[in-house]
Amino acid sequence: MTRVILARAREVVERFPFPRAPKPGEVTLFIAGHGTEKNENSRQPIDRQMELIRALNLYAGVYTIFLEENPRIPECYRLAQTRNLVVVPFFISDGLHTQEDIPVLLGEAKPAAQRRLAAGRPAWRNPTEKNGKLVWYTPAIGSEPHLADVILARVREAVENSSS
Numbered sequence: 077m078t079r080v081i082l083a084r085a086r087e088v089v090e091r092f093p094f095p096r097a098p099k100p101g102e103v104t105l106f107i108a109g110h111g112t113e114k115n116e117n118s119r120q121p122i123d124r125q126m127e128l129i130r131a132l133n134l135y136a137g138v139y140t141i142f143l144e145e146n147p148r149i150p151e152c153y154r155l156a157q158t159r160n161l162v163v164v165p166f167f168i169s170d171g172l173h174t175q176e177d178i179p180v181l182l183g184e185a186k187p188a189a190q191r192r193l194a195a196g197r198p199a200w201r202n203p204t205e206k207n208g209k210l211v212w213y214t215p216a217i218g219s220e221p222h223l224a225d226v227i228l229a230r231v232r233e234a235v236e237n238s239s240s
Contacts, residue, residue: 077121078128080222081107084214085162092202092212104137104156105129108178109166111145119145122166143173149181153207160203161211168218175199182211 085105089097107129109122122140130138137157141149152161163182165174179189179199183206189199200213 077125077217079225080217080220081125081129081164081166082134083222084164084217084220085212088162088202088212088214094203098158098160098210100134101136102158103135103160103162104139104152104158105135106152106155106161106163107138107140107166108149108163109140109142110173111142113145125166143177143181149178150183152182152211153209156209159209161209163211163213165214165216167216170216170219174216179213182206182213 085103086100089103107122107126109119111122112118119140119142122142126138126140129135137155139147139152139155141147141152141155141163143149147155152163163178165178167174175193176186176189176199180186182200182204184200184204192199192201198215200211202212203210204213205211
């Protein structure tokens with residue numbers, strides 16, 4: 077999953093380099109999740125990815141942000157150590173949360189996001205300047221082609237473990 081998150085973050089900046097593509101050391105990376113206070117374990121996989129990516133020392137900062145837990149998604153602007161932010165949604169698909177809720181929580185006007193979606197375009201334009209920061213926003217990790225590699229690796233591990 078770490079490779080999938082890193083691929084998403086790298087690809088969005090490469091695809092939309094305006095005004096220039098920042099180096100990872102000039103970026104604060106945010107992994108956005110749902111979270112819920114009803115289950116204390118809901119955020120563990122996302123926090124684990126944050127720790128793994130932080131340990132690589134690629135980005136100026138790496139944080140998790142959530143829809144229903146602290147820190148909340150709008151707090152990314154306060155947490156960011158850089159002018160450049162990349163937000164990667166840790167969701168299995170691009171649905172209501174990733175296509176509308178998170179862009180609105182990042183500061184996009186709801187009517188503008190809905191108009192773009194109705195026209196078949198992403199709700200978020202990359203990069204968008206909000207609160208003095210340049211923000212790149214990726215599709216959900218579940219639509220990343222490399223996710224199939226993660227699933228296949230887990231199947232191989234399960235087969236190996238069951239035959240031992």
